[in-house]
Every structure is written in structure tokens, then in C-alpha cells.
Amino acid sequence: MATIELRDVTKDFGGVQVIHGANLSIEDNEFVVFVGPSGCGKSTLLRLLSGLEELSSGEIHIDGERVDHLPPARRGLAMVFQSYALYPHMTVFQNMSYALKVAKKSKQEIEAKVHAAAEILQLTELLDRKPKALSGGQRQRVAIGRAIVRDPKVFLFDEPLSNLDAKLRVQMRIELTNLHQQLQSTMIYVTHDQVEAMTMADKIVVMRNGHIEQVGAPLELFNKPVNKFVAGFIGSPAMNFFQGKIISANEGAYEAQLDNGAQFKFKTKAGLLNAEDKIDLGVRPEDLQPNQDGSGKIVGKATAVERLGAQTYVYLSSPIKESMIIHHAGDLDVQSGEEIEVSFNLESCHLFGPDEQRIEFDG
Amino acid sequence: MSTMNKKSGDLGTWLMHIFLGVNAVIMLYPIIMMALSSFKTNKEIFSSPFSLPQSFSLDNFAVIWNETNVPRYFINSTIVTGLSVLVLLVVGTMAAYALSRYKFKGNIMISLFFLSGLMLPLRLAIIPLFIQLKTLGLVDNLLGLICIYTAMSLPATVFIMTGFLRSLPSELEDSARMDGASEFRIMVEIMVPLITPAMVIAGIYNAVPIWNDFFFPLIFIQSPEWKTLAQGLTAFFGEYSINYGVLYAGLTLAALPIMLVFIVQSRRFIAGMTAGAIK
Numbered sequence: 001m002a003t004i005e006l007r008d009v010t011k012d013f014g015g016v017q018v019i020h021g022a023n024l025s026i027e028d029n030e031f032v033v034f035v036g037p038s039g040c041g042k043s044t045l046l047r048l049l050s051g052l053e054e055l056s057s058g059e060i061h062i063d064g065e066r067v068d069h070l071p072p073a074r075r076g077l078a079m080v081f082q083s084y085a086l087y088p089h090m091t092v093f094q095n096m097s098y099a100l101k102v103a104k105k106s107k108q109e110i111e112a113k114v115h116a117a118a119e120i121l122q123l124t125e126l127l128d129r130k131p132k133a134l135s136g137g138q139r140q141r142v143a144i145g146r147a148i149v150r151d152p153k154v155f156l157f158d159e160p161l162s163n164l165d166a167k168l169r170v171q172m173r174i175e176l177t178n179l180h181q182q183l184q185s186t187m188i189y190v191t192h193d194q195v196e197a198m199t200m201a202d203k204i205v206v207m208r209n210g211h212i213e214q215v216g217a218p219l220e221l222f223n224k225p226v227n228k229f230v231a232g233f234i235g236s237p238a239m240n241f242f243q244g245k246i247i248s249a250n251e252g253a254y255e256a257q258l259d260n261g262a263q264f265k266f267k268t269k270a271g272l273l274n275a276e277d278k279i280d281l282g283v284r285p286e287d288l289q290p291n292q293d294g295s296g297k298i299v300g301k302a303t304a305v306e307r308l309g310a311q312t313y314v315y316l317s318s319p320i321k322e323s324m325i326i327h328h329a330g331d332l333d334v335q336s337g338e339e340i341e342v343s344f345n346l347e348s349c350h351l352f353g354p355d356e357q358r359i360e361f362d363g
Numbered sequence: 364m365s366t367m368n369k370k371s372g373d374l375g376t377w378l379m380h381i382f383l384g385v386n387a388v389i390m391l392y393p394i395i396m397m398a399l400s401s402f403k404t405n406k407e408i409f410s411s412p413f414s415l416p417q418s419f420s421l422d423n424f425a426v427i428w429n430e431t432n433v434p435r436y437f438i439n440s441t442i443v444t445g446l447s448v449l450v451l452l453v454v455g456t457m458a459a460y461a462l463s464r465y466k467f468k469g470n471i472m473i474s475l476f477f478l479s480g481l482m483l484p485l486r487l488a489i490i491p492l493f494i495q496l497k498t499l500g501l502v503d504n505l506l507g508l509i510c511i512y513t514a515m516s517l518p519a520t521v522f523i524m525t526g527f528l529r530s531l532p533s534e535l536e537d538s539a540r541m542d543g544a545s546e547f548r549i550m551v552e553i554m555v556p557l558i559t560p561a562m563v564i565a566g567i568y569n570a571v572p573i574w575n576d577f578f579f580p581l582i583f584i585q586s587p588e589w590k591t592l593a594q595g596l597t598a599f600f601g602e603y604s605i606n607y608g609v610l611y612a613g614l615t616l617a618a619l620p621i622m623l624v625f626i627v628q629s630r631r632f633i634a635g636m637t638a639g640a641i642k
Contacts, residue, residue: 052537073543085538089556099542150542 002076002153002186004049005117005320010059011041011048018044020210022060026188026190026203031180034190035197036207036233041156042190045207048187050079050156062153074198076210078147079156082163084139086131092118092142099150117148120182123308133205137168144176155187161196173199194234200223206230228356231282238311239282239350242298242323246277252362256281263294264346268362273353282350285313285327290334294343300324307331316342389493390559392619397533401612408607423612433613434586436595443505443591444574448566455520455565460550462521464536474525480518482572485511485520486578496583503585508557511579515570523568528554563631567624574621592617 011019011197019041026032034042037113047053049060051072060068067075078099086306094137095115095134101112104258105214118124121141140160147155157176161169177200180187191197197204198218206213206221214226218234225231231239244258252270257263263283272280288298300316302322316324334340351359400408401423402416422608427433462474485492490512493502501507531554539549554561580594585593596617625632 050541051538077541079538079541081538083532083533083534085532085534087535087539087553098539098544102548104544144541146538212490 004154004186004188005059005061005064006045006049006061007061009045009048009060010056011044011053011168012056016057018132018210019048019056022212024075024205024212024215025188029184029186031177031187031189031200031202032187032205033201034199034201034205035192035194036213038192039209040207041210042192042205044206044210046079046156046158046188046190049154050077051075052079073102076153077156078150078152078154079158080143080147080160082159084131084143084160084163085138086142086146088131091128091130092123092134092145095131095142096127096145096149098298101148113149113151117145120148121145137172138162140172144179145183153186155183155185157187159191160189161191162193165242169196176200178363186222195236198234204234206233207271208233212244219236225282226358228282231350231358233322233351235284237285237325237327239284239290241326242281242283242322244281245302246279249273249275249277256297257297260298260322261319262298264296266346266361267349268359270353272359276354278354279359280352280356282352283324283344284348286329287327287348288324288326288342289312289328290326290340290342292341292343294345296346296349297341297343298324299339299341302334302336305332305334305336314340316340370478382461386531397611397618398615400607401615402609403608405606405608407613423608424616426606426609427612427616431598431609432590432595432615433500433616434591435588436590436592437616439505439589439595440574440592443508443512444570445511447573448570450509450513451516451564451569452562453518455517456524456555456562457515457550459521459524459528460554464533464550464554474521477518477521481522485515494580502583503589504583505589507583508579508591511583512573513571513577516573520565520569522559523565524561527558531557558629560634563628567628567632570624571621574617 004024006022006024009019009022010017022045034045034244036042047252048055051067051070055068058068059066062075062077087098090098096117097110100113100314105113114127115124118127119346121143121144123141124136126134126138126142131142136141143160161172163170165361173196174281176189189196189200203215204218204221205215208229214221216224222228223233225252226236228241232241242258242260242262244256244262246254247257247263248255251274253265253267254273255263258281292304298318300318303313304315306313306315309331311330312328312334314326314328316326319323321344322341346361351361353359396413399416400412402419402421402423448508458477462470462477496502496507498511499507501510535553536549536555539553575593576591577593580591584590584594592613596610596613599613601605616617
């Protein structure tokens with residue numbers, strides 16, 4: 001149980017800056033997920049926290065105490081690695097007890113702690129086995145068990161589920177969430193999978209190119225992404241973007257035209273945008289529907305149709321070759337090659353200005 | 364290749380087996396001859412060199428045990444080979460560990476320095492080496508041989524071990540660091556146990572030439588009590604007569620330990636040879 005505070009944390013590797021001044025505070029008992037595309041710095045940030053990498057500048061505080069000068073083991077953290085990193089020549093018991101052995105705990109204490117953790121993770125039967133005699137899911141549990149026995153203030157997970165098959169991943173996702181409730185401790189979890197992030201997190205940290213783009217609760221990120229990147233990253237299938245420009249700006253009342261011809265009017269703060277400014281309109285696939293109800297209309301030719309029964313995905317290409325995808329709840333009888341008209345309601349859209357930042361509609 | 368393995372009846376497989384079988388016979392024949400001859404008398408060796416011995420009498424071995432210095436040479440060779448390989452594995456593994464697991468300035472230079480040792484034959488430096496050992500008072504001393512052998516075998520050992528150590532995932536190291544283990548402890552308890560196949564390879568690879576070496580003892584050892592086995596066996600080559608039966612018995616004894624080590628460790632040796640290729 002601990003609070004964590006990052007202040008202006010930067011990291012460069014041989015002159016290349018990979019983390020640019022990260023500021024973040026994590027509450028006690030929170031489940032925080034770092035998410036972003038590969039190479040965005042999320043794993044590096046986790047390693048900086050763990051102490052496996054040294055900061056280039058900035059401070060890290062855990063429970064109000066500065067820790068960035070401490071070696072990994074003295075920060076009170078435990079980490080679960082992507083490849084599990086179980087010691088192959090040791091049994092499950094030895095793997096789980098290694099940290100305690102290094103810390104010179106008594107035999108009884110080690111026994112008690114390992115058995116308690118094994119109980120939680122249903123590993124009791126497997127304590128005498130070597131890692132190579134375990135399945136992927138069991139190895140994963142041992143890796144978590146190794147973290148639990150240390151009774152850490154914070155658990156760090158580095159893409160722990162990416163080596164598991166899809167079914168097991170869903171199961172482990174639920175188990176981890178339950179574990180979090182059971183252990184009542186702070187957990188930080190790195191993944192590139194936004195579904196994992198959305199389902200597990202209390203708080204999501206979206207990263208790109210070493211910058212923290214947005215921090216917030218999953219639905220907050222979904223409903224109010226601060227910029228075009230977060231909007232495109234969170235949500236599956238990804239949001240559709242339509243380019244366009246402002247054609248008239250008058251005291252906070254604007255008129256815009258998309259490159260595909262759709263026109264719309266909106267209000268926002270005066271002076272935010274000027275005529276001729278480039279804009280992006282983001283529409284989620286579920287907000288783009290094949291009917292005439294919406295205010296904005298786009299015609300597209302279906303390039304692929306996926307009819308799954310309960311839902312239908314249609315991939316469309318607009319007259320100016322913009323690709324878009326619609327998500328329709330229920331079945332939709334559309335053939336590939338067919339031309340259909342889709343519409344959207346402006347209220348459910350997201351508008352991004354020339355700097356790709358979110359612009360709130362005003363009434 | 365996989366198709367060749369599957370069809371055991373096809374021509375390629377047969378040819379391969381015949382080739383390997385002939386090769387094995389050629390390799391084993393001298394060894395078997397040596398072992399068989401060690402049971403024969405000198406007269407028998409000349410009268411019927413290719414037949415089986417008339418009786419498996421241990422007379423020749425008794426002569427070796429009772430009348431020659433061979434047991435003493437045996438002990439000397441064991442000490443020299445054993446200690447050389449031990450020091451070699453400890454020092455070589457530590458050097459390879461530092462070179463393969465840590466980034467530091469001069470890392471590549473030191474690696475290349477070790478590699479250069481593979482290219483230079485040590486015998487070229489025999490005169491300066493002799494002067495050096497003489498100054499250190501290590502001539503006619505087993506310790507001198509141990510120093511030379513360790514130095515001589517270090518490049519190959521570092522080369523083999525670095526390859527293996529590089530292949531270990533760094534997450535293991537990170538994990539042990541999170542567990543609070545010191546760098547030394549990580550090496551000894553986590554990493555080194557995982558490269559025992561490599562240590563077996565490096566050990567056997569270096570033990571064989573050290574055990575069989577004739578050149579360095581010939582130059583550095585004079586006293587009969589410090590002679591090694593390969594060197595000591597030359598005592599049987601008399602000026603006028605050679606007792607072949609006893610010589611063969613001595614050679615058989617000399618070859619035995621390495622063969623035993625190899626047979627016991629061969630599974631690991633082969634596993635280690637291929638381990639690097641797969642992962």
C-alpha cells in the first residue's frame with residue numbers, strides 16, 4: 001500500500017531522450033495501467049520506477065519518501081516480467097522463496113509466506129516442480145506468487161499476459177483484478193493492449209514517444225480524449241477521423257466543411273479557431289450509422305463486411321478514398337461493393353483543432 | 364534434412380551410416396589395438412600383432428605399478444590438469460561474465476585481447492616464457508605448468524562462456540536484482556547454474572590437450588618426481604630396447620581418465636554444443 005509520485009522524470013539513453021519530463025501521482029491502492037504503442041516509453045517508465053534503470057533527472061517518491069537513489073530491492077516493489085523470468089534451475093518453492101532467502105528471513109517465516117501465497121494462487125500442488133514442467137498460465141502464477149511473498153508496497157507488471165493465448169489472457173485478467181481487490185495494494189501495469197487497460201484500470205496513463213498524453217479513468221479517456229492520439233488509441237475498433245477545415249468563424253459560431261463534402265455548424269469559445277484552420281472530426285464506429293437520422297451525412301462504398309450476427313462491421317471508402325469503419329449492433333444486410341449512406345450526430349463526435357488538441361463544443 | 368531422418372530406408376541414410384560406421388572403426392581401431400596390446404607380452408606383440416591376447420593377464424600393469432614411476436606421473440598429471448581446469452573455469456567464467464553481462468568502456472578491447480590469444484600459438488613465446496618462469500622460480504615446478512596451462516586455455520574458455528552467457532535473458536538478472544540479490548550472488552546462484560553445459564564443454568575441451576601435453580613438461584620439468592604422464596611414458600623408449608607391452612599398458616592408463624570423463628559427461632557435452640544454436 002503506497003502512494004507514488006513522479007516529478008519531472010526524464011531518461012535518455014546515449015543522448016536520445018526516451019522519457020520527457022513525466023509527472024504523475026498514483027493514489028494508494030490504485031490499479032494504474034500504462035498504455036501506448038511499442039516504443040512509447042511505458043516499459044522504460046516502469047523500469048525507472050523499479051530502479052532497474054537510473055533516472056537522468058527528476059524525482060520519484062514512494063509514500064512521501066524519495067527513493068530514486070535506492071537500489072531496486074530497497075524500494076519495496078515487486079515486479080512481474082513479460083517472460084516471467086522464473087529461475088529455470090529452481091523449483092517453484094525455491095523461486096518463490098528466493099527473495100526471502102536473500103533477505104535472510106527465518107525458515108518458518110519463508111515456509112509460511114510461500115504457502116500462503118501458493119494458497120491464494122492455487123500453486124500448492126506444484127511447489128516441487130521446476131518451471132519447465134509448468135504450463136504458461138501456471139508459470140504466470142508463479143511469477144505473481146514470487147511478487148506476493150515479498151509483501152511489496154507496489155506491484156509492477158510488465159506486459160505479463162502477452163505470452164498467453166487469448167482465452168487464458170481473459171481468465172488471468174479477471175484473476176489479476178480479483179487479486180488486486182484481495183491484496184489491497186497499489187499496482188502498476190504496463191500493456192500495449194487497450195482492452196486490458198480499459199477492463200482492469202482504475203486509472204489509465206496513455207503514453208506516446210516518451211510523453212504522457214493523458215491520465216484518467218477508462219471511460220473518461222473514452223468519452224473525452226484530450227487529443228487525436230488518445231482518441232485514436234482508446235476504443236476498438238479505432239475512431240474514424242475525417243479531415244476538414246473551417247470555412248467561417250464568427251464570434252464563436254463556426255461553420256466547417258469536411259473534405260468529403262459534409263458540412264456542419266458548431267459553437268465553441270470565440271478565437272479558438274480561425275477561418276481556413278484545418279480540423280479533424282472524430283466519429284466512433286458505433287456513432288456512425290447507416291441511416292438518415294444524423295445531422296452529418298457521408299456516402300461510402302463498402303470494401304469489406306463482417307457480419308457476426310450480434311454485430312456487424314462495415315469497412316467503407318468515401319468518394320475521396322477516406323477509409324472508415326462502422327459498428328452496427330445487430331445484423332446489417334450490406335454487400336461488399338454496395339454504396340451506402342451513413343450519418344452521424346455532431347453531439348457524439350470529437351473535434352480536434354490544427355494542433356490535434358480537443359475542442360469542446362459549446363451548446 | 365528432416366526428410367532424411369524420417370525415411371530410415373533411403374539410400375542417403377544408408378550411405379551416411381556406412382560413412383559414419385567406417386569413420387568410427389578408423390577412429391576406434393588404434394585405441395582398441397592399444398588396449399589389447401597392453402595385455403600381451405613383448406614377444407606376442409611381434410609374433411601376432413593383430414590377434415586377441417592369449418590371456419588377459421595384468422602383468423604389464425603390475426610392472427607399471429610396481430617398477431615404474433607411472434603412478435607418480437599419474438598423480439602429477441591429475442594435479443596439473445585438475446587444478447588448471449578448476450582455476451580456468453573460475454577465472455574464465457568470471458571474465459566472461461563481466462564481458463558479456465556488463466557494459467563498460469574498453470569492453471570490446473578486452474574481448475578482442477582475449478580473442479587474440481586464440482590466434483597466437485603460445486609455443487612461439489617459449490623463450491621469454493622460460494625466462495619469466497625461471498625468474499619467478501617456477502621452473503621444475505607443477506605450479507609453473509598450471510600457470511601456463513591456465514593462461515593458454517583462457518581465450519578459448521572466455522570465448523565459449525561469453526557466447527553462452529550472452530544468450531541468457533537479462534530479465535533473469537533484473538528479477539534477481541528486484542529480489543535483492545547482490546551482483547556476485549546473481550552470478551553464482553542464478554546465472555552460473557544455467558551455463559553448466561558450457562562449463563563442461565570448456566572443461567573437457569581444455570582438459571584433453573592439458574592432460575596429453577608433452578611439450579611444456581618436456582621444457583619446464585626436469586626432476587623425475589614432477590614429470591607428467593605423457594612426458595614420463597617416454598622413459599619406456601629405451602635406447603636399445605622398448606618394452607612395448609608395458610608401454611601400451613601405460614598409454615592405456617593415460618588415456619583412461621579422459622575417456623571416462625567424456626563418457627560420463629558426453630550427454631551434457633553434446634547438449635551444450637547444440638544449446639547455443641536453438642536458443
